[in-house]
Amino acid sequence: MNKATEGCKVKVHYTGTLEDGTVFDSSLEREPLAFTVGAGQLIAGFDQGVVGMVEGEEKTIVIPADMAYGEVREDLVFSVPKENMPEDYVPSVGDQLAVTSSDGQPFPVTIKEIDEETVTLDGNHALAGKDLTFAVKMIEVLSA
The missing domain is CATH 3.10.50.40 (Chitinase A; domain 3)
Incomplete structure (x- = not known):
């Protein structure tokens, strides 16, 4: 066998x-x-x-x-201004998006938090x- x-x-x-x-x-x-x-x-x-x-x-x-x-990496959790969200998109906690890294590679993120001016994104695997x-x-x- x-x-x-x-x-x-x-x-x-x-x-x-x-x-x-x-x-x-x-x-x-x-x-x-x-x-x-x-x-x-x-x-x-x-x-x-x-x-x-x-x-x-x-x-x-x-x-x-x-x-x-892997372990949760805090450097993969970051906030962006709401105006950086795609036009006509209403962000919602839990939504998954793709962002482009500094080297031009897309990677998935999940919306973790939303406040008046920013959206917090989490690039850690679920x-x-x-x-x-x-x-x-x-x-x-x-x-x-």
């Missing part, structure tokens, strides 16, 4: 939960997730967690924030700062 090793292609089903049990993502209603182990396509803790699994094996992987989406748990079932292991 093939074991998942770095460089091999695998297919897994998974359900991701937060510490309080809230499900934030699951592949059970979709096709299994296919990826190459160790290729950096997924968060590091998930990638490392499937190493050694064999077809049919089920496992729980607990991933600390620093091996998932799961930053959170430890994650994944229930994983190895569906298929293809050798490298």
Whole structure:
């Protein structure tokens, strides 16, 4: 039976939960997730967690924030004047927007707060700062 090793292609089903049990993502209603182990396509803790699994094996992987989406970075939370918002757009807390970084690359932000003159944007991933748990079932292991 093939074991998942770095460089091999695998297919897994998974359900991701937060510490309080809230499900934030699951592949059970979709096709299994296919990826190459160790290729950096997924968060590091998930990638490392499937190493050694064999077809049919089920496992729980607990991933600390620093091996998932990282810690919350305060430098990614910033305010902009309301007049910098797109014309005819009424900002609302929770809205997701794309802003352009100083190097010209777009990146997603979420509106965190709105006051009279400014809109506070948060460029952290929604799961930053959170430890994650994944229930994983190895569906298929293809050798490298």
